[in-house]
Amino acid sequence: xxxxxxxxxxxxxxxxxxxxxxxxxxxxxxxxxxxxxxxxxxxxxxxxxxxxxxxxxxxxxxxxxxxxxxxxxxxxxxxxxxxxxxxxxxxxxxxxxxxxxxxxxxxxxxxxxxxxxxxxxxxxxxxxxxxxxxxxxxxxxxxxxxxxxxxxxxxxxxxxxxxxxxxxxxxxxxxxxxxxxxxxxxxxxxxxxxxxxxxxxxxxxxxxxxxxxxxxxxxxxxxxxxxxxxxxxxxxxxxxxxxxxxxxxxxxxxxxxxxxxxxxxxxxxxxxxxxxxxxxxxxxxxx
Numbered sequence: 271x272x273x274x275x276x277x278x279x280x281x282x283x284x285x286x287x288x289x290x291x292x293x294x295x296x297x298x299x300x301x302x303x304x305x306x307x308x309x310x311x312x313x314x315x316x317x318x319x320x321x322x323x324x325x326x327x328x329x330x331x332x333x334x335x336x337x338x339x340x341x342x343x344x345x346x347x348x349x350x351x352x353x354x355x356x357x358x359x360x361x362x363x364x365x366x367x368x369x370x371x372x373x374x375x376x377x378x379x380x381x382x383x384x385x386x387x388x389x390x391x392x393x394x395x396x397x398x399x400x401x402x403x404x405x406x407x408x409x410x411x412x413x414x415x416x417x418x419x420x421x422x423x424x425x426x427x428x429x430x431x432x433x434x435x436x437x438x439x440x441x442x443x444x445x446x447x448x449x450x451x452x453x454x455x456x457x458x459x460x461x462x463x464x465x466x467x468x469x470x471x472x473x474x475x476x477x478x479x480x481x482x483x484x485x486x487x488x489x490x491x492x493x494x495x496x497x498x499x500x501x502x503x504x505x506x507x508x509x510x511x512x513x514x515x516x517x518x519x520x521x522x523x524x525x526x527x528x529x530x531x532x533x534x535x536x537x538x539x540x541x542x543x544x545x546x547x548x549x550x551x552x553x554x555x556x557x
Contacts, residue, residue: 279367283361284300284301286358288357296337296338299340300360303316379463380401383414383460384459385459408423410424420458424477428449442462445470450543495549498540531546
């Protein structure tokens with residue numbers, strides 16, 4: 271490897287080109303081979319030869335790109351947009367490779383961040399400052415130059431918004447992500463180049479999808495979420511709503527299992543997490 275380059279992942283798997291020069295390749299077939307990822311390059315080596323893709327040439331991550339049934343039958347692959355099309359990669363250790371890939375394109379970059387930009391629903395007076403990101407197994411960690419450390423857990427993401435803002439006299443793409451900081455709902459704003467934000471948004475959206483499991487809510491469920499969102503203590507919910515204590519306990523257990531509530535104590539002192547706040551906010555809006 272070149273000076274300053276180091277290996278991040280070395281595995282076997284399958285890969286194919288799904289699009290070339292703007293046209294889908296309907297008869298694309300998987301090729302098996304070695305998938306090598308460094309902090310500078312992605313190398314795909316198979317029986318037909320070796321293809322080297324500089325990470326700087328990868329423009330973004332696409333959604334599923336099922337050009338035919340063979341591709342659609344593969345549960346886990348990553349679709350990378352490159353200058354001449356789209357390449358699909360399905361390593362055997364997919365989750366490990368995916369984490370290393372996002373780390374390769376995000377960990378060495380510099381960003382601007384505001385944290386918390388919003389705390390408990392109240393806009394804060396925080397300033398933009400330089401920050402670095404680190405992609406971990408279940409979270410994106412951020413450290414700012416002032417010494418602030420933020421952990422955005424991928425399974426605790428509420429709403430994600432993107433848009434352009436003028437920051438330090440320059441128009442930049444900003445990702446606004448809602449998550450939890452201990453028991454408080456916060457929003458963290460992160461800005462960078464369009465390419466950086468494309469990768470970051472893609473990664474955070476995957477976390478958002480983990481939280482968006484279809485959930486049937488009863489009227490009592492909605493009342494409980496709304497009451498918690500309004501600040502009612504979980505211990506006061508039965509008397510506040512006139513509902514039997516055992517029924518509320520069973521409801522707490524179900525919502526904890528569906529990752530809508532965080533369990534604080536065995537006796538079910540609970541707080542809304544980012545997903546729960548998002549659902550409760552939608553319920554209130556619909557009333």
